[in-house]
Amino acid sequence: MYGFITLFKKEILRFWKVGFQTVMAPVLTALLYQMIFSHVLSQHVEAYPGVSYTAFLIPGLAMMSMAQNAFANSSSSLIQSKITGNIVFLLLPPISAPAFFGAYLLASIVRGLVVGAGVLLVTAWFGLPLPAQPLWLLAFAVLGCGVLGALGIMAGIWADKFDQLAAFQNFLIMPLTFLSGVFYSINSLPPLWRGVSHLNPVFYMIDGFRYGFFGQADVSPWLSLAVVGGCFVALSAWVMRLIASGYKLRH
């Protein structure tokens, strides 16, 4: 258990020491998106009845930033350790697979939540209401970061080069997060693209998170919870097995 606590602390300290890059930068990026999109689109779009576009955009941006940073935390930490070789210091001690997985996962969730809180803090003055359903909000924030954190562990273990990780990030994670209804309600899409969006698990994270603020969403929060929770459990079980088997870690 103490091995888990130590690895978790180490992972927190790792991103905290480079907080400009790991927390401040994504918060600033989200603020820029918010300023630009709300300026361009606030007069033209009303996503939900009675909810302005500027307010609608904020939870989506927050969830997108959380997802991207949860993924970046575990994946970049693992690939750096693998490429520099210092992962050996984690493989020599008797750290169990659940402890190894849990520490990286929890640190990813913490980074995601810190970034999410930062984004909400700097964008709230665009008209964000107080959360209508705080528990739903928290559940989707934690589970969303959890799914992407677990995916980051998988990518970090699988990738042998930074290039492979960048491909994973740019060709899978980025499209999934950008095409998930961050900037629009999927009900505004043509039927085909609306259908495609329903296959994207990130859509359910954002939709559920938005429900936490506005009490209304594109789909039922229970459906979103089932999808995001199911993804989290399945992915966690798979990644934990991968670690226990020593895949790409122990030869």
Add this chain to the structure above:
Amino acid sequence: MTHAISIDAVSKRFASLQALDRISFTVEHGEFFALLGPNGAGKTTLISAMAGLSRADNGQIRIMGHDTVTEARDARMKLGVVPQELVFDPFFTVRETLTFQSGYFGIRHNDAWVDELLHKLGLTDKANVNMRALSGGMKRRVMVAQALVHRPPVIVLDEPTAGVDVELRQSLWAFVKELNAAGHTIVLTTHYLEEAEALCSRIAMMKKGRLIALENKDTLLSRSAAREVSLQLSGELPASLQPLSLRQQDGRHILALPDIAKLEQVLSELRLAAVEVRELSVHETDLEQVFVKLMHGGQA
């Protein structure tokens, strides 16, 4: 009675390369043991299998009686490994590195031992310096400290002095000798054969994944001609000395000298035959010669 390390018929194959081929040997408690061989001999693969960094295809390895696969937790607690590659985490200071490493082994409040390690390895004034700012030799010392945070009874050092200056080598060996004297079992791989000769009591040699020699250091050295005498003579080598002749080299006769007293006999035979000695030198056989002979397929 368990062995400190017991390796039984361990094999490992990477694609077409047989990295380890049925390696078996034991290392006893408190031994200072050398594992020698050229690059690619399989030393690091064997160490990786001992440490659980890789898994052998066949065979069994036990550390202090604990199987490295079925009792991995206990085996790892008993083993400290200093890896060959100079690796470090650039995010942290020396003290943070050692405190985290203690935690990974489940050890809280390890400050007193960490302080002692820092002191013994000459790192006290670097405790709060970031790892990135350390010289290569200093980073190597931190790696030694990382291997010792959990006070393992068995310590494996995989070429710890590669690229390290003379002063650090000496201080490192003084420290390792101290650990050995305190009862720790030490396994060392090194390219500096004089280090193995000076420090180790038993020596194993590997070549292409196989164990080709495993002996007490003195036996290994004495198995080869203990000494050689090189003579430049005014005439032919007398027939009475032919049995000692090993070879001729650059116009010199090289004779085996089983012991130094034999030299007097060689000289008197030469006097009797009226052959004049123009040049004479005596060479001690060292581990390097034994090593070279074995690696080239000859008998030591």
